[in-house]
Amino acid sequence: MTTNVFTPIKLGRYTLTNRIVMAPLTRCRADENNAPRAMNVEYYRQRATAGLIISEGSQITAKAVGYLGTPGIYSDAQIAGWQQVTAAVHSRGGRIFLQLWHCGRVSHPSMLPDNMQPVAPSAIRAEGHAHTMEGVQAFVTPHELTTAEIAVVVAEFSQAAQNALQAGFDGVEIHGANGYLIDQFIRDGSNQRTDEYGGSLANRARFLLEITQAVVNVWGADRVGVRLSPINPFNDMSDSNPQATFDYVAQALSPFQLAYLHVTEWAGHDASQPKPAFDFAQLRAAYQGTYMTNGGYTLDKANAAISSGTADLVAFGSLYIANPDLAERFAQNAPLNTPDASTFYGGNEAGYTDYPSLTLAA
Numbered sequence: 001m002t003t004n005v006f007t008p009i010k011l012g013r014y015t016l017t018n019r020i021v022m023a024p025l026t027r028c029r030a031d032e033n034n035a036p037r038a039m040n041v042e043y044y045r046q047r048a049t050a051g052l053i054i055s056e057g058s059q060i061t062a063k064a065v066g067y068l069g070t071p072g073i074y075s076d077a078q079i080a081g082w083q084q085v086t087a088a089v090h091s092r093g094g095r096i097f098l099q100l101w102h103c104g105r106v107s108h109p110s111m112l113p114d115n116m117q118p119v120a121p122s123a124i125r126a127e128g129h130a131h132t133m134e135g136v137q138a139f140v141t142p143h144e145l146t147t148a149e150i151a152v153v154v155a156e157f158s159q160a161a162q163n164a165l166q167a168g169f170d171g172v173e174i175h176g177a178n179g180y181l182i183d184q185f186i187r188d189g190s191n192q193r194t195d196e197y198g199g200s201l202a203n204r205a206r207f208l209l210e211i212t213q214a215v216v217n218v219w220g221a222d223r224v225g226v227r228l229s230p231i232n233p234f235n236d237m238s239d240s241n242p243q244a245t246f247d248y249v250a251q252a253l254s255p256f257q258l259a260y261l262h263v264t265e266w267a268g269h270d271a272s273q274p275k276p277a278f279d280f281a282q283l284r285a286a287y288q289g290t291y292m293t294n295g296g297y298t299l300d301k302a303n304a305a306i307s308s309g310t311a312d313l314v315a316f317g318s319l320y321i322a323n324p325d326l327a328e329r330f331a332q333n334a335p336l337n338t339p340d341a342s343t344f345y346g347g348n349e350a351g352y353t354d355y356p357s358l359t360l361a362a
């Protein structure tokens with residue numbers, strides 16, 4: 001029988017019932033303490049038939065925030081909120097990892113403790129805007145982290161990983177993608193350091209590898225994933241040689257024997273832009289271990305990737321926003337609901353927990 005998205009797979013210590021993964025999706029609907037609330041519990045509960053859910057990006061500290069209404073994993077209230085989410089997913093037999101997030105320079109003093117400057121590998125301002133309480137405001141020039149401050153951030157990832165364990169998650173995904181702090185270290189457009197965290201590929205990967213080691217120390221490698229986004233220019237990102245950079249990072253992550261490496265082929269929100277050339281098969285070949293892909297996948301494309309061995313799992317983003325029962329719909333070849341981009345970020349249950357599932361629609 002050919003392997004496809006419905007073939008169970010061993011992921012670390014777990015056996016997933018299918019290879020259909022819910023991609024991490026920021027929805028900006030946490031409560032005023034950045035804690036998950038009842039509607040967030042319902043949203044994840046509805047999507048529990050995915051082989052694996054990866055939570056929306058969740059700040060590791062108050063200093064890591066970049067958006068309003070995004071959840072954190074640094075306070076008791078947040079841990080308690082997430083406990084409700086993980087219990088609801090587990091009650092339906094699902095599995096859920098938490099995505100650990102630090103926004104770095106993609107933030108604004110008005111949303112950070114004591115109006116602090118956002119932090120980054122280098123004092124390079126990103127083009128673009130933060131959505132603050134006072135409205136849209138241009139990103140500011142970030143504070144360049146000292147090596148002592150870098151060690152503090154690594155320790156904060158470790159503490160957040162411990163909090164995720166307490167919140168009942170099945171594992172964690174380190175957010176190394178989409179122009180946030182870890183990605184800002186990896187790509188040389190945002191990292192101009194001359195110390196051991198900048199310059200060579202080994203130096204630019206060091207921050208990610210130190211965080212990975214710290215998180216693995218908490219969870220064990222078989223419950224930790226890492227996400228990368230080699231071609232995503234979102235958040236003003238660029239690299240002089242993405243292929244060499246990300247092949248190196250994939251290779252350097254291999255010895256950890258992680259639960260998975262998650263590589264998104266997504267090139268950002270602006271679909272009108274041509275996708276930069278990048279050989280994902282080459283990156284995949286550079287990595288030894290379980291490989292998850294993402295970015296514009298349909299059922300047919302996902303089955304082709306899995307049956308050919310190009311990927312072991314496929315994550316679906318916008319399709320999971322609109323289809324709580326995506327796995328059942330795929331199994332029945334049923335029509336899919338269309339996502340409504342106007343309700344992606346912020347708001348209430350509309351466009352969040354009210355997309356119909358097949359059983360409700362029948």
Ligand SMILES: Cc1cc2nc3c(=O)[nH]c(=O)nc-3n(C[C@H](O)[C@H](O)[C@H](O)COP(=O)(O)O)c2cc1C
Nearest residue numbers: 023024025026056057264266295296316317318344
């Ligand atoms: C509304 C929205 C929120 C997102 N939030 C996150 C996030 O929190 N973390 C992350 O790594 N990627 C995030 N992404 C990227 C998605 O995980 C995914 O890579 C992207 O949607 C492409 O996959 P798709 O073509 O299946 O939608 C987000 C994308 C969208 C549309």
